[in-house]
Amino acid sequence: MEKRLVLEAGWVLPMDAKLDVIRNGAVAIEGNQIVEVGPAGDVIGDEIRRFPRHVLLPGIVNAHTHVAGAIFRGQLEDRPDNFYGYAMPMEKHLDADAIHVLSRLGIAELLLSGCTTMNDMFHHAAETAHAAAEAGIRAQIAHKTYDVDLPGIGQGRRDYSPERGERKLGQNVELYEKWNGAADGRIEVRFGAHAADTCSPGLHREIVTEARKRGAGIHTHVAQGRSEHEYLRDRYGQSSVRFLEDNGVLGRSTVAVHLLYADTGDVEILRRTETPAAHCPGNVIKSSGMLGPMSEVYAAGLRVGWGTDWVTMDPWDAMRAGISGLRLQTNDHLALSAREALRLSTSGSADALGLADRVGSLEPGKRADLILVDIDQPHLAPLADPFGVLVYNASGRDVTHVMVDGAFLVADRRLAYADTSELIRDAELAATRVWAAGRVS
Ligand SMILES: [Zn+2]
Structure with a gap:
């Protein structure tokens, strides 16, 4: 049996056809798949991670x-x-x-x-x-x-x-x-x-x-x-x-x-x-x-x-x-x-993109591609309507966790797979080389 991970969040936006908000919701994940979405407490699993001050939504x-x-x-x-x-x-x-x-x-x-x-x-x-x-x-x-x-x-x-x-x-x-x-x-x-x-x-x-x-x-x-x-x-x-x-x-x-x-x-x-x-x-x-x-x-x-x-x-x-x-x-x-x-x-x-059967919403059977946005910040509070607050006020820097195919690639605003400073330095070196070669007046 695959381990069942449950992510609970203060607000879950499944982005399915109903476009509802689940207050205190949860998403269960097995391997790279979403297996259940619903109110926290109803969704059970082997490991539960709680994000009471976050909005959980599809990537x-x-x-x-x-x-x-x-x-x-x-x-x-x-x-x-x-x-x-x-x-x-x-x-x-x-x-x-x-x-x-x-x-x-x-x-x-x-x-x-x-x-x-x-x-x-x-x-x-x-x-x-x-x-x-x-x-x-x-x-x-x-x-x-x-x-x-x-x-x-x-x-x-x-x-x-x-x-x-x-x-x-x-x-x-x-x-x-x-x-x-x-x-x-x-x-x-x-x-x-x-x-x-x-x-x-x-x-x-x-x-x-x-x-x-x-x-x-x-x-x-x-x-x-x-x-x-x-x-x-x-x-x-x-x-x-x-x-x-x-x-x-x-x-x-x-x-x-x-x-x-x-x-x-x-x-x-x-x-x-x-x-x-x-x-x-x-x-x-x-x-x-x-x-x-x-x-x-x-x-x-x-x-x-x-x-x-x-x-x-x-x-x-x-x-x-x-x-x-x-x-x-x-x-x-x-x-x-x-x-x-x-x-x-x-x-x-x-x-x-022809990917509607796999991603774009949090629904059982879809891939576990999802993100968590930290709303415990002055520019995102108080939160009445998560759609309005996020779309009119959030930025990329408010996203704390990013999961693709069941794996966290970003955790606590840091890349899990690479050193960000190193990656920036490498890109700057290459860019400087290209700018010098391609300089136009
Ligand atoms: Zn283009």
């Missing part, structure tokens, strides 16, 4: 990340040419070693903030998969695949190289062969079609073929930039969404990220193709001053997950940005609630 499922993109923290937000002019030329100098240590840093940030699942796409993705396996986080990982000359876009050129596309796609296939299903199934591999305009139509079709052949999902940025929007309109007379549909990219297992320039017709295409969307409000508001047609996306009933993208990976900041952004955009102070923002960040994201 945040982060629907879109580039964990190694932490290297650009604080450097992009105020630049006019932040993406193609600064980040892309610098990315050329990110070697495998740099991606490894920067991924370790980004994953530590995610875990310490309460994220238990990430959906990542970047260069040298095998290094990110390796870092995810070392840490124990649940991860969907894609290799950043494209055939355009990325820095060239910043200079107004779109040069596509079939050789580059083949090489990148080959690396995603290798990533799949080596890592899909690894780390006790915590790691899954998607195919990373970087963006609508950074892959030629031919490369999009090849990516779809390779992904479908393996039953793998696709992860892609869609309608994320003005130059992408204008290029596809001028070259193909199509929106990004329409262009991707024509090339077979959309569907239930494709996560479409950002959608900033999508219009009503595009939302209808996503609904018809049952394509889930990932929304990263904290980042898109800062880096583009836009939110995208989120009211229409919610109204259309798409599966929607929330993510953080790169540079700032605190999901609590993203939740506030997602609510405030929508309220500002719609002039409606009741647009989206705290309850809904937390649902989108947990069970909503899990559904968008």
